[in-house]
Structures are given as structure tokens and as C-alpha cells.
Amino acid sequence: MAFPTPVAVSSLQAASAADWDALICIAEHFTRLPDAGLTEFVASHQAIDQRIGRETVTLICPLAAGKRLILAPTGPLLRDYDDVRCFADVAKVAIQQAKAAGAVRPLIWLQAPDDARYAQALEVAYLAAAQALWQPLEGREARGEQNVEPVQQIGLLGLTDAQAAFLVATEAGRRLARDLCGTEPERMTPLRFADYCVDAFQHTDVKVKVETNTEQLLADYPLLMAVARSSLAVARHKPAVIRLEYMPAGEVTETLLFAGKGLVYDTGGADLKINGGMAGMSRDKGGAAAVAGFMKTVALLKPAGLRVIAEIGAVRNSIGSDAFVADEIITSHAGVRVRIGNTDAEGRLVLADLMSHLRLQAQHAVNPTLFSVATLTGHAARAVGPYTALVENGAARQAGVSATIAAAGELWGDPSELSSSRREDFAFIKARTCADDVLSCNNAPSSVTARGHQFPMAFLVVAAGLDQNSALSHGLPYVHIDIAGSGVDGGDWQHGKPSAAPVSSLAAAYLS
Numbered sequence: 293m294a295f296p297t298p299v300a301v302s303s304l305q306a307a308s309a310a311d312w313d314a315l316i317c318i319a320e321h322f323t324r325l326p327d328a329g330l331t332e333f334v335a336s337h338q339a340i341d342q343r344i345g346r347e348t349v350t351l352i353c354p355l356a357a358g359k360r361l362i363l364a365p366t367g368p369l370l371r372d373y374d375d376v377r378c379f380a381d382v383a384k385v386a387i388q389q390a391k392a393a394g395a396v397r398p399l400i401w402l403q404a405p406d407d408a409r410y411a412q413a414l415e416v417a418y419l420a421a422a423q424a425l426w427q428p429l430e431g432r433e434a435r436g437e438q439n440v441e442p443v444q445q446i447g448l449l450g451l452t453d454a455q456a457a458f459l460v461a462t463e464a465g466r467r468l469a470r471d472l473c474g475t476e477p478e479r480m481t482p483l484r485f486a487d488y489c490v491d492a493f494q495h496t497d498v499k500v501k502v503e504t505n506t507e508q509l510l511a512d513y514p515l516l517m518a519v520a521r522s523s524l525a526v527a528r529h530k531p532a533v534i535r536l537e538y539m540p541a542g543e544v545t546e547t548l549l550f551a552g553k554g555l556v557y558d559t560g561g562a563d564l565k566i567n568g569g570m571a572g573m574s575r576d577k578g579g580a581a582a583v584a585g586f587m588k589t590v591a592l593l594k595p596a597g598l599r600v601i602a603e604i605g606a607v608r609n610s611i612g613s614d615a616f617v618a619d620e621i622i623t624s625h626a627g628v629r630v631r632i633g634n635t636d637a638e639g640r641l642v643l644a645d646l647m648s649h650l651r652l653q654a655q656h657a658v659n660p661t662l663f664s665v666a667t668l669t670g671h672a673a674r675a676v677g678p679y680t681a682l683v684e685n686g687a688a689r690q691a692g693v694s695a696t697i698a699a700a701g702e703l704w705g706d707p708s709e710l711s712s713s714r715r716e717d718f719a720f721i722k723a724r725t726c727a728d729d730v731l732s733c734n735n736a737p738s739s740v741t742a743r744g745h746q747f748p749m750a751f752l753v754v755a756a757g758l759d760q761n762s763a764l765s766h767g768l769p770y771v772h773i774d775i776a777g778s779g780v781d782g783g784d785w786q787h788g789k790p791s792a793a794p795v796s797s798l799a800a801a802y803l804s
């Protein structure tokens with residue numbers, strides 16, 4: 293996997309001209325560039341070209357590496373609502389200009405105000421540039437990676453080697469997440485998703501186990517297999533559960549457990565998506581992709597004391613004569629009788645069984661925290677898009693889990709908003725008769741349902757057995773992460789690039 297390697301460069305004077313072929317300057321103003329000659333050059337050009345300082349421009353400059361000088365102004369930075377994405381946005385524009393000009397080893401100099409919100413501005417600029425340069429896996433496979441992704445290295449002035457190593461690990465995770473999320477449904481069937489994970493973790497400390505045996509899955513993941521039922525007739529569409537585990541050398545002081553929703557394709561099932569609503573549903577595996585991506589970052593950073601366990605359900609929600617339907621009552625792995633309300637609310641079924649397995653592992657784990665990560669509801673996109681929605685239980689709130697992730701995300705340009713789990717959410721999904729224990733979903737679109745991204749978290753708690761005595765007595769902190777609003781650039785599920793949210797916030801919160 294090749295992505296532009298971040299390289300720490302101590303100063304412009306130390307940067308060998310032969311190593312770099314463009315200089316990108318990102319700042320609010322260009323009155324104090326890292327070299328007096330450059331400052332003078334820009335001032336003289338500004339007098340005759342008023343675009344300089346207002347929009348991103350490329351100038352031919354004999355003083356710059358490769359004679360390419362790209363000036364990328366951020367605009368105002370210190371208003372109440374400005375955040376580090378001011379740097380991310382302009383870094384994307386600048387790196388595209390560098391690539392278009394033919395640069396393959398651009399060097400970035402960045403000037404941020406002395407303000408806490410910009411502490412990670414240089415790293416954020418790199419991650420945004422890497423995001424902008426990433427090309428879809430199918431495109432790389434068809435046209436050759438070196439042709440569609442020509443940029444090899446990005447120099448970062450003032451970065452330390454330790455910071456560069458953290459960026460390498462973070463971007464490797466984000467790249468894996470984008471590759472897994474952004475790929476069409478035949479290239480990334482459940483089994484090929486599993487194969488991609490096996491390859492990605494070869495020769496690392498993350499162990500990968502893939503369960504594909506239908507009988508075993510039926511016994512262990514009954515809700516997941518209800519979703520998969522009409523895919524079983526097609527051999528290449530059969531489901532897989534992928535288990536990833538990182539065990540640190542030495543003592544474990546904290547355990548993170550992740551469930552990832554990996555709907556490689558979501559037709560909606562018998563409650564079929566209509567009126568064009570199906571396009572883009574190959575990206576319904578973004579939660580699983582982000583979980584695998586975070587594990588990749590873990591694999592590269594090898595944190596001490598932190599054990600990380602993940603279960604990914606890679607499943608296709610097809611439609612066919614054996615499709616599960618609304619009104620069926622299916623007993624979950626946790627022994628909870630679930631009444632299916634709508635087959636398009638399939639992600640929570642997959643997650644509930646994964647989480648039930650993780651619940652059992654959490655009982656014997658040191659200091660555990662549980663997460664579910666998913667493109668779960670249109671409501672999350674309506675309510676907080678383009679942010680990630682974090683819905684947490686009482687134990688997580690007490691431990692400040694969401695607040696920590698949100699604070700990290702704010703600094704790293706991967707922001708989220710906090711939601712709470714409330715009693716109304718549990719009332720919404722409660723059984724109406726003794727025939728079942730819980731209802732999976734109502735039948736209006738989540739985007740027009742009050743608390744449409746919060747109540748599914750209540751379902752997950754009940755269906756996964758988290759409210760059963762053993763889990764309650766442990767007070768297991770649990771955060772449900774809905775990336776339906778943040779999972780792709782611009783909220784365009786068909787064409788937008790996968791954003792890899794929330795890989796960098798999790799990395800900053802737990803691995804930095």
C-alpha cells in the first residue's frame with residue numbers, strides 16, 4: 293500500500309533542493325515566509341496579482357523547490373467558529389495544484405496562529421492532502437497505482453520524526469478504511485473484504501480470524517444470519533465474521549472492543565430501497581472499514597498497555613425468495629427475541645450479535661470500553677452531518693469517553709457531536725406483546741423519526757444483552773458511533789471519497 297509518505301524536515305535551509313519539487317505555503321497571510329527572499333518575491337508579485345493571498349495560486353519561483361511555489365491562504369482563522377479544517381480545506385486545494393503541476397515530492401510549510409485549536413494544524417494539513425490524493429482501489433487496480441497516485445512523499449517543515457511516525461500509522465489506517473469502504477460490491481464481497489483484512493495485517497501483531505462456516509455462523513450470529521439469509525444462495529456473496537485482536541507485550545491496563553457494521557451491499561432487503569435510494573449502498577460497510585483502519589494504526593504503533601479487540605460483520609443484505617421479512621421474531625445471540633420492524637434496519641441486527649460476543653469478552657477484560665461503529669441512520673446525517681454522532685451510555689459519559697474522542701477529533705479535523713441515550717429511546721423499541729422482547733425499528737425513514745439516531749443505540753443495548761445483569765454489574769462503558777453524516781466527503785454516498793472518520797480521532801484519543 294503506497295501513500296505519500298510524510299517526511300519530517302527541520303528547516304527550509306536543511307531541505308535539499310534535490311529532495312523536493314514544489315513548495316506549498318499555507319498561512320493566513322504571506323508576510324512572513326520562512327525565507328526573506330521568498331517573502332520579497334511574494335510581495336513583489338502580490339502588487340501585480342491580487343489573487344495572491346485570496347485564493348490558492350501556483351507561481352513559477354526560482355527560489356522554491358522545483359521552481360513551483362504554491363501559495364494557499366486559509367482565510368480568517370480566529371473567529372469563534374473557525375477550526376483546524378480551515379487548514380485541511382486549503383491543503384486539499386494546494387496539493388491538487390501541486391499534483392496537477394507535476395510535482396511528486398512537495399514540501400509543505402505552514403504557519404498557524406498561536407491558538408490551542410491549531411496545535412495539530414500541520415498534521416491535519418498532511419492528512420487532508422493524503423485524503424485528496426487517495427484514489428479508489430478499482431481505479432488503482434485498473435490504471436496502475438503509480439499513474440493515478442503519482443505523489444510519493446510530502447515533506448512537512450517543522451515536523452518531528454515521532455510526529456511523522458504517528459502520521460504514517462494514522463494514514464495507513466485511514467487508507468485501509470477508505471479502500472474497504474469505497475469499493476464496489478463485487479470487488480469487496482464479504483469474503484474479499486475478509487481477504488483484504490488478512491493481507492493488511494500480515495506480519496503484524498494483529499491476529500485475524502475469519503469465520504465463514506454457515507452452520508457456525510447460524511449458531512453464533514442468528515441476527516446477522518437473518519440479514520445474510522437471501523445472500524446464502526450465491527456462493528460469492530456469503531457472509532463472514534472477521535475477528536481482529538491486538539495484544540500488547542507486557543501488562544494490559546485498558547481494553548477497547550469494537551463492533552463494525554460491514555454491509556458490503558444494502559438493497560434494503562424485502563423492504564427494498566426504491567426511487568434511486570440504493571446507489572451508494574456499497575459504502576454501507578464504512579463502519580467496519582473504519583474499525584479495520586483503526587486496527588491498522590494500532591498494528592503500526594503497537595501501543596503499550598492497550599488491548600484492542602474487534603468483530604466485523606461483513607454481510608450482504610440481498611433480496612430474494614429467502615429474504616427475511618418484517619414481523620419475523622428472531623432470537624439474538626444474547627437470547628433476546630427481536631421483532632423485525634423493517635429489513636432495511638439491518639445494520640443494528642448485525643451489530644447486536646457482534647456486540648453480544650464482545651460483551652462476553654468484556655467480562656474478563658481489563659478496564660473495557662465497547663464501541664459500535666456504523667453508517668447506521670439517515671437521521672445522524674440530518675441531525676449532525678457532516679459530523680460523527682457519538683451516542684453514549686451512562687458509564688461512558690461518567691468516564692468521559694465521548695468527550696475525549698470529540699476533543700481529539702476537534703484538534704485533528706475529524707470532529708464529532710455528542711448525543712445521549714435517553715429513556716424515550718428504550719420506550720420506543722419496547723415489545724408491544726409477550727411475543728417478543730424488543731422491536732428493531734419503526735417504519736418511517738429515520739430522518740423523519742424523532743431521535744432517529746439515538747433510539748437504535750437503545751436497541752443495540754437490549755438486543756446485545758448489555759442491559760442484562762452481568763454486563764450491568766460491570767458498568768460497561770459503551771459508545772455507539774454513527775458515521776452516516778461523516779463517512780464520505782460532502783455527504784455524497786455514491787461519489788464522495790470515504791473520509792475514514794473516525795480513525796484519526798480514535799488514534800489521537802487512544803494512541804498518541
Ligand SMILES: [Zn+2]
Nearest residue numbers: 558636637638
Ligand atoms: Zn439498511
